Amino acid sequence: MERLNSKWIATVASIWIQCSIGGTYTFGIYSSTLKSTQNYDQSTLERVAVFKDIGGCTGVLSGLLYSFVTLDRHRRRCFCGPWVVLLTGAILSFVGYLFMWASVVGLIHRPPVALMCLFMFTVAHSMTFSIPADNVTGVRNFPAHVGTIVGLMEGYLGLSGAIIIRVYDALFKGNPSNYLLFLAVYPTSVSLLLMYFVRIHDTNSEDDKKHLNAFSVAALTMVAHLMILIILESIFTLGTWERIVTFIFLLLLLASPLGIAFREQREDSKRLILSQTVSTEGNSTVHINPEPIESMENHDQLPSDDARQVKTTVDENIIRIEENMNLLQAICTGNFWLLFIAMACDWDRWSLLSSVASEISGVGHLGTIVNTFAIASPIGSYIFSVRIVGYLYDKAAAASGEKNHVLALIASCYLL
Numbered sequence: 001m002e003r004l005n006s007k008w009i010a011t012v013a014s015i016w017i018q019c020s021i022g023g024t025y026t027f028g029i030y031s032s033t034l035k036s037t038q039n040y041d042q043s044t045l046e047r048v049a050v051f052k053d054i055g056g057c058t059g060v061l062s063g064l065l066y067s068f069v070t071l072d073r074h075r076r077r078c079f080c081g082p083w084v085v086l087l088t089g090a091i092l093s094f095v096g097y098l099f100m101w102a103s104v105v106g107l108i109h110r111p112p113v114a115l116m117c118l119f120m121f122t123v124a125h126s127m128t129f130s131i132p133a134d135n136v137t138g139v140r141n142f143p144a145h146v147g148t149i150v151g152l153m154e155g156y157l158g159l160s161g162a163i164i165i166r167v168y169d170a171l172f173k174g175n176p177s178n179y180l181l182f183l184a185v186y187p188t189s190v191s192l193l194l195m196y197f198v199r200i201h202d203t204n205s206e207d208d209k210k211h212l213n214a215f216s217v218a219a220l221t222m223v224a225h226l227m228i229l230i231i232l233e234s235i236f237t238l239g240t241w242e243r244i245v246t247f248i249f250l251l252l253l254l255a256s257p258l259g260i261a262f263r264e265q266r267e268d269s270k271r272l273i274l275s276q277t278v279s280t281e282g283n284s285t286v287h288i289n290p291e292p293i294e295s296m297e298n299h300d301q302l303p304s305d306d307a308r309q310v311k312t313t314v315d316e317n318i319i320r321i322e323e324n325m326n327l328l329q330a331i332c333t334g335n336f337w338l339l340f341i342a343m344a345c346d347w348d349r350w351s352l353l354s355s356v357a358s359e360i361s362g363v364g365h366l367g368t369i370v371n372t373f374a375i376a377s378p379i380g381s382y383i384f385s386v387r388i389v390g391y392l393y394d395k396a397a398a399a400s401g402e403k404n405h406v407l408a409l410i411a412s413c414y415l416l
Helices: 007-018 022-037 042-056 060-070 083-105 114-143 143-171 176-197 208-235 241-284 306-323 328-333 334-345 348-363 368-371 376-415
Strands: none
Touching: 007 114, 007 143, 007 176, 007 208, 007 241, 022 083, 022 114, 022 176, 042 306, 042 348, 042 376, 060 083, 060 328, 083 114, 083 176, 114 143, 143 176, 143 241, 208 241, 306 348, 328 334, 348 368
């Protein structure tokens, strides 16, 4: 069991959880069934879809929970650790999808639109618990390679939608109602099975970068596999058996990170044995040095090495305080608001957010701070899509008439 308790196994568990939580990216698969069974018009369906976006951008509570259960003074308690956050996300995902499935199949009476919006919000909000638990734990396990580990987690999260669509094509093609039940069970089961392996390990190695790059290669191989499948499906019609075979191969690609983790653990064990051997040999020889006679005039002063050590300790404490800001401390800095505005203006750069935020405020409360930045996405979307683009659209339509207002809008945008 000790072999399964390492930061490499934690990374693999986080990758697999990230690959399972992208159900909201496949909304198009079951949206038509949701619309027909609930007698929604298009505007009502879009209203429900809006809460999918809102739920995914309001994760301050999940960040606060992660910060609380992973503080150093709480980490040794029974009910503390990243698994608590993952468990919360799993419960929310299960409840949201289960009630959506029950509504679609008629197991419960057709709920009001507001209640369906709550179900959708709950489903999307569950991701704000799983993503910080995986990303921030990875950052704390690999503090020297923040950009690499965050990019790795975000990459597998992006692949999750395509992976789940492969599952739909292989097992639930043409049956979106059963697919909704699958979305209720699958991400929850994966999180429950793997959440205890997602732990914080305060260890570092010189070869971390090499093995993180191996995980990245595995992700790129999966991307190539999925791209080839998409191209083939656009040219040929794949039968049931072909879909099952390609799905099995996809599962093998998903299992490949586990082999990378075991290989790194073997190398870590070899390095540990070697270092212990060198240490034992070094301690077997005892050197006796005569103590230098110190002058009486300097007997009350600290030696220069001790003085430098005390100064270094004080400096490190100051840096530690500055680099582990909580949410309120971060909000009071100019860097926070500069990054917030940057995210609002360019909300397609979220893969960089955790890396930049960790440099500004440290990793102590990174989950809370990153999820606070996520609020900038709907704000930026509203300002640019509604207030600016919508205004230009209406102005162009009024000036040129209904026939040519689209072309006029494009011309106005380019003039800006």
